[in-house]
Amino acid sequence: xxxxxxxxxxxxxxxxxxxxxxxxxxxxxxxxxxxxxxxxxxxxxxxxxxxxxxxxxxxxxxxxxxxxxxxxxxxxxxxxxxxxxxxxxxxxxxxxxxxxxxxxxxxxxxxxxxxxxxxxxxxxxxxxxxxxxxxxxxxxxxxxxxxxxxxxxxxxxxxxxxxxxxxxxxxxxxxxxxxxxxxxxxxxxxxxxxxxxxxxxxxxxxxxxxxxxxxxxxxxxxxxxxxxxxxxxxxxxxxxxxxxxxxxxxxxxxxxxxxxxxxxxxxxxxxxxxxxxxxxxxxxxxxxxxxxx
Amino acid sequence: xxxxxxxxxxxxxxxxxxxxxxxxxxxxxxxxxxxxxxxxxxxxxxxxxxxxxxxxxxxxxxxxxxxxxxxxxxxxxxxxxxxxxxxxxxxxxxxxxxxxxxxxxxxxxxxxxxxxxxxxxxxxxxxxxxxxxxxxxxxxxxxxxxxxxxxxxxxxxxxxxxxxxxxxxxxxxxxxxxxxxxxxxxxxxxxxxxxxxxxxxxxxxxxxxxxxxxxxxxxxxxxxxxxxxxxxxxxxxxxxxxxxxxxxxxxxxxxxxxxxxxxxxxxxxxxxxxxxxxxxxxxxxxxxxxxxxxxxxxxxxxxxxxxxxxxxxxxxxxxxxxxxxxxxxxxxxxxxxxxxxxxxxxxxxxxxxxxxxxxxxxxxxxxxxxxxxxxxxxxxxxxxxxxxxxxxxxxxxxxxxxxxxxxxxxxxxxxxxxxxx
Numbered sequence: 001x002x003x004x005x006x007x008x009x010x011x012x013x014x015x016x017x018x019x020x021x022x023x024x025x026x027x028x029x030x031x032x033x034x035x036x037x038x039x040x041x042x043x044x045x046x047x048x049x050x051x052x053x054x055x056x057x058x059x060x061x062x063x064x065x066x067x068x069x070x071x072x073x074x075x076x077x078x079x080x081x082x083x084x085x086x087x088x089x090x091x092x093x094x095x096x097x098x099x100x101x102x103x104x105x106x107x108x109x110x111x112x113x114x115x116x117x118x119x120x121x122x123x124x125x126x127x128x129x130x131x132x133x134x135x136x137x138x139x140x141x142x143x144x145x146x147x148x149x150x151x152x153x154x155x156x157x158x159x160x161x162x163x164x165x166x167x168x169x170x171x172x173x174x175x176x177x178x179x180x181x182x183x184x185x186x187x188x189x190x191x192x193x194x195x196x197x198x199x200x201x202x203x204x205x206x207x208x209x210x211x212x213x214x215x216x217x218x219x220x221x222x223x224x225x226x227x228x229x230x231x232x233x234x235x236x237x238x239x240x241x242x243x244x245x246x247x248x249x250x251x252x253x254x255x256x257x258x259x260x261x262x263x264x265x266x267x268x269x270x271x272x273x274x275x276x277x278x279x280x281x282x283x284x285x286x287x288x289x290x291x292x293x
Numbered sequence: 294x295x296x297x298x299x300x301x302x303x304x305x306x307x308x309x310x311x312x313x314x315x316x317x318x319x320x321x322x323x324x325x326x327x328x329x330x331x332x333x334x335x336x337x338x339x340x341x342x343x344x345x346x347x348x349x350x351x352x353x354x355x356x357x358x359x360x361x362x363x364x365x366x367x368x369x370x371x372x373x374x375x376x377x378x379x380x381x382x383x384x385x386x387x388x389x390x391x392x393x394x395x396x397x398x399x400x401x402x403x404x405x406x407x408x409x410x411x412x413x414x415x416x417x418x419x420x421x422x423x424x425x426x427x428x429x430x431x432x433x434x435x436x437x438x439x440x441x442x443x444x445x446x447x448x449x450x451x452x453x454x455x456x457x458x459x460x461x462x463x464x465x466x467x468x469x470x471x472x473x474x475x476x477x478x479x480x481x482x483x484x485x486x487x488x489x490x491x492x493x494x495x496x497x498x499x500x501x502x503x504x505x506x507x508x509x510x511x512x513x514x515x516x517x518x519x520x521x522x523x524x525x526x527x528x529x530x531x532x533x534x535x536x537x538x539x540x541x542x543x544x545x546x547x548x549x550x551x552x553x554x555x556x557x558x559x560x561x562x563x564x565x566x567x568x569x570x571x572x573x574x575x576x577x578x579x580x581x582x583x584x585x586x587x588x589x590x591x592x593x594x595x596x597x598x599x600x601x602x603x604x605x606x607x608x609x610x611x612x613x614x615x616x617x618x619x620x621x622x623x624x625x626x627x628x629x630x631x632x633x634x635x636x637x638x639x640x641x642x643x644x645x646x647x648x649x650x651x652x653x654x655x656x657x658x659x660x661x662x663x664x665x666x667x668x669x670x671x672x673x674x675x676x677x678x679x680x681x682x683x684x685x686x687x688x689x690x691x692x693x694x695x696x697x698x699x700x701x702x703x704x705x706x707x708x709x710x711x712x713x714x
Contacts, residue, residue, distance in 0.1 A: 003534055010526040017524070109358075117362045119550055119580025130560050138533065140558035143526070211558075213523040214550030214580060218360050222523050222547065257527040262518040263490050265527075 005137050007254045013143035015250025017212065020150045020205040021223045022230035022242050023157070027198030028078070029228065030237035031174045032191060034086055035093050036078075037100040039227065040220020041107035042199045045077055046070035046206020047215045048111060051120050059123045063207065067149075070203035078199020079192055087191070104220065111217040122210035142211040149208050153201060157239060160197075170194055174237060233273055235283030244284055249273075341645045343418025348391045349384070349645060351376070351635075352411035354422030354432075359399025360521065360546060364624065365424045367576055368446055369394070371625035372421045374614055375632035385639045393417055401431040408432045412441040418645035419444065419635050421628060425545070426450060426493045433458065442647045444631035447624045448571065448593070450496035451704040456651065460674045461631040461666075462624060463594050464704040465500055471679035472541070472569050472592035473504050475694050481538035481567070482510040487528065487552070488543035490517035497543050497571070500706065507711030513537045518544070523551040529559045532566070542570040549573055553585040563588035569681075574622030578688045587686050593623040594677040595663035596690045604662035620688070623663075630661040630675075634668065666699065674702030 021043060028036045049070040054062040081103060089095045124142070131140035161167040172180040173190045181187050206219070213222065230249065234241030249269055257265035277283075343350045353372055355365035373392060380389050393415045395407040404423065411417050412435070419442040423429045426449050436443045436457040443458045451465035476484070486501060488494025498515055505512050513535045516528055525548075532540060544552055549572065556568070569590040575597050578586060597608060597620055607629065611621050634657060639645050642653035655670025667676040676699035682690035706712035 003530070006530050006534075007527065010530055013526050014524055112358075112362070117366050118576065119363060119547070121579050121582045123582070124554075124557075124584065129557075131558060138530075138559055140555070140560075142554075142558045212551060212554055214547040216363065216547065216580065218547070221360075222521060253524070254527050258531070261516055262522060262524075262528065266519055 003258065005135065007258045008251065009137050009139060009143075011251030011254030012147065012247065013140075013250070014253055015247035016143070016147045016150045017209070018226055018230050018250055019243060019246035020146060020153070020208060021202070022227040022234075022246060023150070023153055023239075024198040024201030024205065025227045025231045026234070026237060026239055026242045027194050027201070030231050030235075030242075031170070032090075032194055032198075033093065033236070034090070034195075035097040035100065036081070036086070036198075037097060037224065038081060038104040038107060038220075039100075039199070039202055040222075040224035041104045041111075042074040042077055042202035042220075043206040043209065043223060044107070044111060044217065044220040045074045046203030047122070047210050047219055048115060048120075048206075049073050049203065050207045050210045051115070051122050051215055054123055060125045060127070062123075063125050063128070063210075066207045067204055070207045071200035072203075074203025074206070075196040075200030078195045078202075081199075082192055082195040086195070087188070108217045108220070115217070117217060119214045119216040122215050124211060128211060145211065146208050149204070153204065154239065154243065157197075161239075166190075166193060229273055233276060233283055235285035238283065238285040241283055241285040341418070342416055342647070343645050344386075344388065347388050349386070349388045350391050350393055350415060350417045352408075352415060352417035352420035352422065353392050353394045354397055354404065354407050354411060354420055355424065356399040356428075357394075357396040361397075361399040361424055361428075363546075363580070364576060365397075367622070368424065368624050368628040370615055371611065371621065371629040372446075372632050374611055375629040377614070378610070379632060379636040385636050385645070386643060390636075395422075397422065397428060401425075401427045404428040405431040405435050408435045408441070408443070409439065412436070412439045418442075418639070419647075419650070421446070421631055421635075423447065424624070425491075427491060429453075429458070430492070440647055442635075442650065444628075444635060446628035446631050450493045451500070451706065452496060454672050454674075454704050456673070457647070458673065459631065459634070459654070459668070460672075460702075460704075461627040461634065463677055463679070464672075464674050464702050465497065466703045466706060466709070467594060467677045467679050467700045468571055468592050469497055469500060470504060470709075471696055471700070472571065472590075472681060473501060473508070473510070475590075475592070475681045476539050476541075476569060477508060477510060478694075479539075483513055483536075483538040484510060485513050485532055485535055485537035485540045486515040486543070487532075487540055488517050489520045489522075489545045489548055491520055491545075493545070494543035498541075500712065501541060503711050503713075504709075518548060520548070521546060522548050525552045525555040528552070529555050529561070532556070533559060533561065537566065539566060540568040542568050543572065544570075545572045549577060550581045553581050553589070557585045563590075573684075574624065575620040575688065575690060576622045576625075578684055578690075579620075583684075583686060583688045586684050589684050590693075591682045591684065591690055593680055593682065593690075595623045595626040595661075596680060596682050596692060597621050598689050598691055599663055599680070601660075601662060601664055603660050603664075607662040626662050630659060630663075630666060633661070634659050634666075638668075664699070669702050672702050672704055674704060675699075676701055 028034050050066040053066045057065045128141045169185050169190050173187050230246045234245035253265050256268045355369045356362050376390050397404040421444045423445045424447050446461050448463040448468050486498045567590050571592050638650045638654040642649040654668050657668045678699050679696040680692045681694040682692050
């Protein structure tokens with residue numbers, strides 16, 4: 001019984017991590033149909049931001065300061081990528097995929113030249129060391145922090161998309177680009193903003209991941225596949241789809257691994273995804289639109 | 294038309310997965326039309342491999358890019374330092390060594406291709422290289438086919454002995470078995486085996502299980518995670534539920550970082566349950582975060598703190614060449630030792646011919662930073678001293694136990710009655 005509960009929490013923790021790395025991708029891949037292979041490197045940029053800032057802000061506060069800074073830095077990288085390359089190849093997903101993959105290799109090498117090939121150390125603030133013990137379940141603070149962070153990010157996105165004019169314009173462009181353009185919405189600017197937010201969220205994820213995994217030039221490649229899987233299973237551009245998909249995959253992984261092994265759990269999760277996409281190729285939720293495209 | 298946007302998805306997803314799976318894909322090598330003549334023999338006559346006028350070409354083949362670059366670049370640096378030292382001391386056969394560096398790119402077929410290129414096109418006298426067992430297994434047939442000579446500097450799972458490879462890292466009975474003996478002496482008899490899912494951890498764990506069965510130790514669980522895995526929530530829960538006395542860790546690469554961070558997050562301390570690792574050396578400690586791993590155990594043959602005059606010289610020379618904040622570790626020391634051993638053997642043989650070097654190498658002794666090492670002729674491994682260490686708050690590893698004298702290499706564990714490989 002105790003282990004069942006523990007695994008439920010672990011599954012939620014894995015799900016929250018998956019959701020955090022996939023949130024940014026629901027914007028760039030899901031809403032703009034851009035396969036950005038450099039997304040993982042934006043996560044890496046966020047992680048290195050946390051590494052750089054710990055020198056100036058100290059162990060206790062630098063992680064919190066890093067969150068907004070990483071959002072801006074990764075977002076700016078995203079806008080640069082969108083302006084210089086991606087804008088020129090909208091509607092050509094495979095070209096975009098190859099080009100952004102090249103960019104991702106360049107960014108990895110850049111990180112290697114700037115920070116060295118070895119993993120770097122990001123200190124854990126003392127308020128994230130350890131965990132709480134509730135009803136027989138160990139809850140590490142690092143996991144709780146990521147859950148809180150992802151909840152805040154989802155709430156922020158919801159407010160933005162629902163109540164702010166910029167968010168409504170983003171949804172309009174997503175649902176029907178031509179009609180939105182006809183109505184006077186500057187679609188190019190909206191695209192840039194969407195890319196800024198999507199990439200910025202990757203940066204935020206990078207900061208949080210410094211508490212769970214390695215911080216090195218190849219950090220992004222560890223997470224990019226999982227991020228795409230969550231978005232595809234959730235349905236393109238569907239935040240609620242991504243939430244359900246991430247938690248479902250996380251919990252499935254946690255329980256299967258508990259009963260078997262990590263490698264087998266990975267296989268089961270992949271088979272489940274393939275089977276699910278056979279039955280529902282469009283993912284959990286579908287964008288309802290009357291557009292002709 | 295409505296579904297058009299989804300048509301590309303399966304294709305795109307496949308591409309994404311394929312590309313990431315081979316993250317740092319193969320680099321095309323120039324086609325090698327050359328035949329292996331000239332390296333195959335020579336017999337001390339005019340055509341010795343690698344000799345071009347007043348220089349001797351030697352190969353260096355490590356991953357300078359990709360996931361293994363973290364570890365292998367440092368080994369390459371140590372080997373280059375040793376080559377500088379050999380050249381400063383007059384070189385080999387009175388000729389200066391010139392290094393041909395190739396990038397294995399963390400990709401095993403690339404290692405094989407580059408090895409072939411080094412032997413047949415660059416015609417080097419010998420090659421220093423490799424890290425993962427997978428890269429060594431990929432290179433082995435190439436070296437055997439073209440009669441090349443490889444010096445492999447990393448501890449490995451044993452059960453191998455090739456006439457074309459010298460193994461300057463530890464084999465099982467010089468690292469893993471001493472580690473187990475240490476745990477047993479400490480009364481840690483309930484072990485949890487954790488490893489990355491590939492040849493080294495699986496073979497090592499087979500040997501550990503045989504040792505445990507013969508020595509009254511119990512294995513509570515044996516778990517593998519995919520190489521590069523970063524999610525250890527469930528595994529840490531399993532460890533907490535199994536309550537072993539100690540964890541024997543054969544994880545490799547980035548997984549170690551995630552594992553120790555998440556183990557620490559779950560509040561499991563080295564005092565309650567030590568983790569003995571065989572793939573974490575000084576180079577990896579900083580990346581894991583000292584706070585996450587302080588107090589944990591390692592098993593190696595050399596630490597930066599090892600107290601020998603040769604080591605003081607080695608550490609000082611390395612820091613002078615590469616910067617005062619650099620650390621050195623066991624595989625780097627083994628790479629450094631390999632270069633010196635090959636130079637000694639070639640000088641003794643008065644030839645770079647592989648057969649002549651092999652004949653001269655048997656029984657050769659070198660005062661290495663780890664202490665005196667001797668080449669065991671039949672197995673082509675080294676006699677090495679085993680050292681158990683504990684990771685300190687400064688990121689360095691301090692020895693807590695060592696074998697009284699260098700241990701004779703026994704890659705096939707023939708001298709152990711419990712092993713029926």
